Amino acid sequence: MKHILVCVKAVPVSTSVEVDGQHRLKRDGASLQWNIADESALEAAFRLTDEGGGVTVLTMGPPKLEGILTELLAKGARRAVLITDRLMAGADTRATAKVLAAAAEKLGPFDAIFCGCKAIDGETGQVPGELAAVLKLPCVSNVERIEMSGDGLIVARRIENGIQDMEVAGPVVVSFSSYSYPLRLAGILGMRRARKTVVEVLAAADLGLSPEDCGLKGSLTKVVAVEPRFPGLRRGPKETDMEAGVQRLCGILREVRR
């Protein structure tokens, strides 16, 4: 593998996030971190290109991600690209996949495109498949292990009742399970190099996309309501006795299961 594109998403650090009037996550005030499954995808890409090649990281989000992308340059990415444009706000998975695909075509060619299997905020898991469909590439999902095999890849993917080993030829879109590869730390030399590398910033127009392709307008789905999953569950007496606490927790779990 010579060149791998890794799509990453910044998700809120805290679980106590707020949504706006259009049921979109408020990201502006929230502290952000890279989605854990995307980190696995990135580390897998680093391992495949350590002996030669390079990794480009691509993300879509608010302008403040430009600074955070430098962290990924420090960890070993050769190039970092941020797609940011107000037109893209509120994009669903289909609109997101179209934008990422346009960027992949502009920045490529790539031997493979790696993604996390799903983001911890949206939890849809749809983007890798949709991205592959837009680019007319095969897609391998839920990969836990990957290695080179000649010009292709051997992957182990988690399926319902076990592990499936597959051989795939590139170019291909691969999505990785969370925690399959813990992301490496940044080194001092990497950090110094990252400071000298400019994060490339692209807007919709740079990708040849019209307003109709982006954001809410380019989305096929719309969130119409957001509500807590188990309202009232967090209210109740504080248990200080271990035995009573376990009993209460079992009761709550039984209630949730019903």
Add this chain to the structure above:
Amino acid sequence: MISQNALHHAEKCRFCWMCRHLCPVQHQTGKELNTPRAKGLLLSMVNKKAQNFDKDMAQAMYECLLCDACTNDCATGYQPPLFIREARTEAVVSETAPESVMKLIENIETTGNIFGDEKPSYGQDGTDVLVYVGEVAAIKVPEMAKNLLALLAKAGVSAKVLEKEPASGVMLGDLMGYTEEVRQQAAVCAKAINETNLPVVVLDSYDAEIMTQEYPEWDCELTNGVVTATAFVAKLLEEKRLEASVALGDVGACHDDDRLARTFHEFTPVRKIAVAAGYELREMFNHEKLAKSCGTAVSYGYMPELVARIARGRWDDLIRTDAKAMLVANPESWLCLNLCVPKGYQLVDLFGALL
């Protein structure tokens, strides 16, 4: 380049200032800059571009023992050592770290430890456990290492010590934060330990902390188990493989090493060893989970005068009890407390006392 997660910790303070009263460095210097919260505020200002990360700021980030007393008592659960470590990384990357710190890093690069000396060989090739001695005991407090090994031999435990014991990474991690260079040191150390197929008994709880807390995160977990030397020896006492001494009426107080106390919640074993060694115990101000640090080997390396004052502060705590002996089982604590033993008082290595 401070991570969002670290900034999250640095910026979400309620200004209750409890950390101000607990910080052993602030206790000695009285400088507001030395409070954990002040360090958070400085980083917040850098993030908002109201302040440059300069040499003065880097200096402030190194005036901290990473003892975690502030985290332990923070009502909001924020962790100042997390952002202080990242600030140290920033200091090294931006070349604003104090020269004394850079000298120690250079020493680690050449010899694997801050002291710039080679570790001695112990010639121990036992089969029951691997004893990880660590740099501080090996080079600066060799008697403690020898006493522990003698104690294990007395209990019939066949101990091995690696001929060329690799650094655990804790020193480099304290000096420049957790970077890939530190992880690489950890990986080499974990590989050498795992190849022995023996459970590891760790003398210095600072090494034990990184081995248990960070190694698993860095994909280099120790596969045969890690136990602190104090817990291991206390178990040998429980199993009657070691015998208690006759009480002589000497009065001592255990100095709880901060990482042992707060990371491992381990207070009882060291007291069991002290009682078995014949001491009648008193407790100092800020003990057990509130343990007050007396300094670390790394901080002693780059700010020896301040660490001597901090250690002196711990002796003052002992003097306020009617104990005459400071009882320690950690080489880092021994190194710092030995800088200023008051006349009429004793610094006691508990492993030696039990022999």
